[in-house]
Amino acid sequence: NAGVMQNPRHLVRRRGQEARLRCSPMKGHSHVYWYRQLPEEGLKFMVYLQKENIIDESGMPKERFSAEFPKEGPSILRIQQVVRGDSAAYFCASSLRPTASGGATDTQYFGPGTRLTVL
Amino acid sequence: AQTVTQSQPEMSVQEAETVTLSCTYDTSESDYYLFWYKQPPSRQMILVIRQEAYKQQNATENRFSVNFQKAAKSFSLKISDSQLGDAAMYFCAYRSQAGSYQLTFGKGTKLSVIP
Numbered sequence: 001n002a003g004v005m006q007n008p009r010h011l012v013r014r015r016g017q018e019a020r021l022r023c024s025p026m027k028g029h030s031h032v033y034w035y036r037q038l039p040e041e042g043l044k045f046m047v048y049l050q051k052e053n054i055i056d057e058s059g060m061p062k063e064r065f066s067a068e069f070p071k072e073g074p075s076i077l078r079i080q081q082v083v084r085g086d087s088a089a090y091f092c093a094s095s096l097r098p099t100a101s102g103g104a105t106d107t108q109y110f111g112p113g114t115r116l117t118v119l
Numbered sequence: 120a121q122t123v124t125q126s127q128p129e130m131s132v133q134e135a136e137t138v139t140l141s142c143t144y145d146t147s148e149s150d151y152y153l154f155w156y157k158q159p160p161s162r163q164m165i166l167v168i169r170q171e172a173y174k175q176q177n178a179t180e181n182r183f184s185v186n187f188q189k190a191a192k193s194f195s196l197k198i199s200d201s202q203l204g205d206a207a208m209y210f211c212a213y214r215s216q217a218g219s220y221q222l223t224f225g226k227g228t229k230l231s232v233i234p
Contacts, residue, residue: 033221042123042210042224043164056219091164095220106220110156110164 002027004094004111005074012117013082021077021114025094032075033108034060034067037089049075082118089113121146121213125225132201133233139186140196140228142211152214153187153194154222159207167209170194198230206232 005024013019025032030051035043045059049069060067064082069075079086093108122145132138144153155167170178170187177185182199198205208229212222 035222035224040226042226043222045221045223048219048221056221059221089162093164093222106152107166107169108222109166112161112163115162 004029004092004109006090006092006111006114008114009112010115010117012119014119015083016081019079019082019086019116019118021079021090021092021116023075023077023092023094023111025075025092026096026109029094029096029109031095031097032069033093033095034075034077035091035093037091037113039088043091046077079116082116084118087116087118089115121148121151121215121223123211123213123223123225125209125211125228127228128226129229129231131231131233132198132205134201134203136201137197137199138201138230140198140209140211140230142194142196142225144192144194144211144213146192146213146215148215148217150216152216153185154212154214155183155185155194155196156210156212156224157205157207158210158227159204164210168196201232203232203234206230 032049034046037043047060047067048056064080066078091113092111095108124143151172153170157165157167168180184197186195208227210227211225
């Protein structure tokens with residue numbers, strides 16, 4: 001049973017280019033979260049998506065960043081016109097179904113992350 | 120907004136010994152979840168243990184256990200019989216029962232295991 005997959009694992013971009021990060025959730029999971037980890041920091045929430053819907057993007061910068069989770073295919077985190085401050089590790093997590101009552105269905109399982117370096 | 124504080128940037132433990140990692144959090148909610156995640160050098164985030172706030176009993180997973188003090192808003196992780204493979208960054212995380220259920224993480228504690 002494959003876990004959460006992210007690609008690429010490492011991505012190098014020059015300032016002003018676009019970065020596309022992909023996340024394939026665990027089989028059967030329809031909820032995806034994106035987090036960013038700056039050096040020496042914990043992970044910070046960016047966006048929460050369900051299939052074809054953005055549920056909560058309160059943690060995502062208003063400009064240059066966008067995310068989608070289409071009906072078919074992986075979730076994509078897109079960063080336009082990257083700057084050096086975007087250099088970080090970006091993690092995707094998926095869950096089966098978050099519920100107010102909790103339980104194993106709401107546990108978030110993380111992918112290995114994509115390390116973005118902006119030159 | 121909730122905050123999670125890990126006051127020990129680094130800790131070390133001798134192999135086979137016991138170590139406790141501290142975590143405190145701030146919230147006005149009464150119902151929530153707490154987690155410890157491990158991040159080894161591979162950077163993969165691995166769930167170690169979870170605790171439901173409404174449960175008084177402390178969670179345990181093999182050599183890993185927590186001391187959950189709800190009134191003090193404290194959630195420490197105890198690792199018994201430490202092994203070399205336990206060396207990693209450990210992150211404490213909070214999850215609300217409301218909203219979109221995103222995790223709020225502390226800054227982490229780097230654990231070294233001395234052979």
